[in-house]
Amino acid sequence: MIFRNWVLQNFPFLEDDFDALTDYELFCKMVEYMKKALEQLKVYDAKFVAFNERLTEIENYISDLDIQDAVNNKLDEMAESGELENLIGQYIELATTYVYNNVNEMKNATNLVNGSYARTSGFYNFNDEGGAYYKIRTITNEDVIDNIHLFALVNNVTLVAELIPSDKINIMQLGAYNNNDEKTSENTTIIQYALDNYKIVEIPIGDFYVGNLKLKQKTILKGNSKLESKLIYNDSNNSTLIDTPDELLSEGHYIKIENLTLTNNEKTNIVGLNILTSYCNVENCYINLFNNGIEIKHANNIDIKNNEILSNTNCGIKAIYTNVGHGQINAVYIHENNISWNKYGIMFSGNNVIIENNTIQANTDHAVCIGDPSWNNTNNESTIGSVIKDNYTELTGRDTPAEPIIIYSGYVSGRTYNRIVRDLVIKNNYFVEETSIVTLVTDDTSQPISKATEIIVENNYMNTTHPIELNFKNAISYGSIVKNNSPLGTDTNEVLPYYVIKDEFKKNTPEVLHNDNYVTMKSFYSGTNATNKQLTLLFYPKNIDGLTTDEITRTCLATFIKVLATGLDTYGDAGRYQARVEKDGGNTYDYDGEVFYRSRYNNANPNSPKFSPITVVKGHPNFDNDVYCGYQLTLLQPSNYAFPYNIAVEIMSDPLLLQYYTIEVLTLDRNTSSGAPTNNASYQGQVCYDTTNSKWYVATNTTGTWREVNIN
Known part of the structure; x- marks a missing residue:
């Protein structure tokens, strides 16, 4: 290596295939170069003859060594002893003047x-x-x-x-100015020349003030130090520090940016790196103080790895195609980055976007935003087959909690917005935030049926006292799976208020398991000042492919229901809540503290057991001809107390259950009436028991229209 380093220092222009040559081949190339250079000078004096003789002597000696290690050792010895340096001295004296x-x-x-x-x-x-x-x-x-x-x-x-x-240049060799903001124009010209004419452009340690720079095909822009080799945007005439060419299939291939800082000298609305290309790598960079740190608009096969992307006023990374069309952003891999202190950590749309093993914290709005919240008509890029996994998110940048992940999807009958989100996997992440971990919205609250389908949320950890796994804020998704997520860090005296799917679209019936969503091991409701609050699970058949209710199989496969109710130990026995299971307003059964129930009513035998304390229920309940079947839980508290309470309801079901039945989990106020209750919008979200005719009614729509149900 001594010889090779010596050649690299003294003959840098021989570097084209430096790594591919043996020491002997490198020596021969060096000798050939010096001979040709001297031949061009046409100087044949005594000094030239002496130099040529010495060069030939060394060349013959080296060529006579038939073992590669011996050649390498001899060349290292000559480089270390200064013998080669003396030879170069003779060459310089002949080939150059000074x-x-x-x-x-x-x-x-x-x-x-x-x-x-x-x-x-x-x-x-x-x-x-x-x-x-x-x-x-x-x-x-x-x-x-x-x-x-x-x-x-x-x-x-x-x-x-x-x-x-040569292929490589240090910008100082072209006259770049270090630490001089008055030389912005000159530095821009110099560094642009380097990018246009060299394959590898090196940024040494220093502060280099520049304007807009444009990369070309097969270019490597690299710094000598991630934090100390700096390109600083200092121009008011452009909006981007670095542009890649918008030549996806020709010029724009194989660009790499590594090991340097991209930052901004207090200019507004500037993008750090604008990617409109294919096969672009950004690695080990520090990118801060822009509007968007990195923008990806029309690109594929992009690798963003091990960067720090901090303190940008809008997005750390924004990968949104802004023109009409779709399929314009594909195969983007964002991994092992620290993306913090921005407004949005990552905002993206596109296919096969993988966001993995990043730290995304202290961003004021969201860690990851799928789709552009501006609802611009041209921002129609769909998101299909993307993955968000193994990330750590903690959003502590504002007083009001922000959802770590938010999805902006178009709606089924929606105008010009496509915004399809399909096959999105969110798994193995660690979330720290006091709100939903995933929220789905559309641009029109009157159109809840979204174009977001098959969203999988699984194996995530939530260090929070109020997680909601999937919040349908004003939209509904079909075919989604929410399972095996774990809440952490709750008060041991409380049951964690743990929502699986929260539907804010139905304002007073917020907990709904929508058709085709398969959930396991989840719980639903928390509230305050509860007196005679009632939780109802309703099962009712779907009309599938035109089949009537009677034609649908009425078997509930492997359905598990567990109810858990508890109060606060700090208030003593008087503050403990009771859990009551009842039928037709009578034969109530109360338990203090933590109790598991199975409720199965038998109208033929009113005195039969209404429940048994077990942890798992398996079976095939026969619903006979009933359209509805449900389980109820009423929480009671002493009249002199109004303490917070928590209910956790756990449903584990085979997908076949949800193929044939819709399950609604309703948190409803309970009423009684003599005769059928009167419709009234104020009744939305309530249940009513007709004491005269022994019938149950629920009112779940916005008009407060009562519908009769059989609860068995």
């Missing part, structure tokens, strides 16, 4: 001739990282003196010094 401290000294030299080579030790000053190799040649009519890669010689106007090309 080694210069900086470019200005080279430009003012008096002894350079056509065909010479020059080496500078810096661009502006000695050892400022701007040292480079130049070839001296005759100026042509096509030459443009840019003082970046081509310089006119002051003392010989027929000659120019041209930077020897």
